[in-house]
Amino acid sequence: MNELERRYHRLLRAYPAEYRRARGAEIVDTYLDLAGPGRRWPSQADAADLLRGGLRQRLRAAGAADLIPGVRLAAVLAFLTATALAAVWSVLELHPPPAKWGVPSAGPFVSLGIGVWAAWLLAAVVYAAAPGRWTRRAVALALLLTVAVVPVAALAGLPHPPLLVLLPQVGLGLVALGLPERLPARLRATPLLAVGAAGLAGVNLLPRNDIISYYGWTAEQILPGAAVVLLVVVLLLGAGLALRADQRGGWALLVLLTPVGLLSLHILAGSADGLLNGAPRPGWSALAATAVVVGVAGPAMLPLAIALRRRMRRPAPAEPANRCPTCGVHR
Incomplete structure (x- = not known):
């Protein structure tokens, strides 16, 4: 056995033992x-x-062969949500507070977030034109900018979008990396339609006196609303698919639990903080603790679900030949 063959055999350990032997x-x-x-x-x-x-x-052996299609479905829904939110935030970024207020801004924009949201809108265009590798690269770039905007803004001394907005965008972006490579053209254009609709909604959300509320009630209202819409859509899709014995929707729901939780972070943290301290609004410690719990609990549901599916598929032990199958008494 030469070195190349030995290395292929090492990679083959990714397969179940029975499959490797066969x-x-x-x-x-x-x-x-x-x-x-x-x-x-x-x-x-x-x-x-x-x-x-x-x-x-390994997933097929565990009875979870439909997990990967479920991840792809979740990726499409996450990408739609991320690009729609980016359109809303882009509109709000175009209306900084008046200069006489002395509030820091990034030139004609509210913050450096305009570059982040532009990257997500570009990803929607790339997905419609060139799905596959180029789309994953565009999503990865947008995700990188979403993470990097905080340290870059700190170094530049300029404002950045609130973490309450950035965290769910990161969660949605991580799931969106699993976008399928082949989809009909009309489905690939769906993110662009969502961007247009969300952009129009963002224009209507602007206050009449042009005072931007990007850091106030706007995010606290939009994010939970997006969580509800995303949750309802995946539940309806899951129910429809389950009628055809297709479990993709259930796996997609599990994958999207973390992004939904991050979109609802303010509500979840407020509920926890209110129960513990009686505070009407969550503090930073409550927000951080809730984000950690959501970030850990969501991904942990997948291996638990796979283990449960494997346990349910395990065949029952055969009855001994000398035992009566009706009464269980030895013959």
Whole structure:
């Protein structure tokens, strides 16, 4: 066994043991035949393909083969929500407070968030024109800017969007990285339609006296509303798919629990803080603690659900041949 073959066998550990025993040699031989002469390491594409295949087989063995389609459905819904919110925040960024108030601003914009929201709107355009690798790159860029805007604003001495707005955008963006590569053109254009509708809604949300409320009640009203809409949509889709024995909607709901929780962070933290301290509004400590709980509890639901599905699929032990199947008495 040469070094390349040995490394392919290491990657093959991603597959369940029974599958490796049955087809492992065939899989490795196929990759070795396709590898170029003199190659010592598997290519990145081969490694990713083996890891994806191993994950699919492990999920299939656990009875969770529909998890990956559920993740893709969740990614589409998360991307729609992220781009729609970006359109609303972009409109609000265009109306900074009057200069006579002495409130810090980023030139003609409220904050440096305008660059973040522009990146998300660009991702919607890329998704409509070139789904697949380019869309994932655009989403990754928007996600990177969403995370980087806080330290960049601190270094530049300029304002940034509130963390209450940025955190759910990060959660939605992480899920959106799982966008499917192939969708009909009319579905790929849906984010652009959502952006247009949300932009019009953002214009109507502006106060009459042009006083921006980007850091006030606007975010506290829009974010929970987006959480409710996202939750209702995934529940309706899940119910419709379940009627056809399709469990994608249930997995999509589990994947979206964290973004929904982050969108509702102010309400969840306010409820917890009110119960503990009787405070009408949550403090920073309550917001931070609730964000940590949501960020940990949501992803933990997936392995628990997979373990439960595996347990439900485990066959019952066979009855001994010398036991009566009716009364259970030994013969």
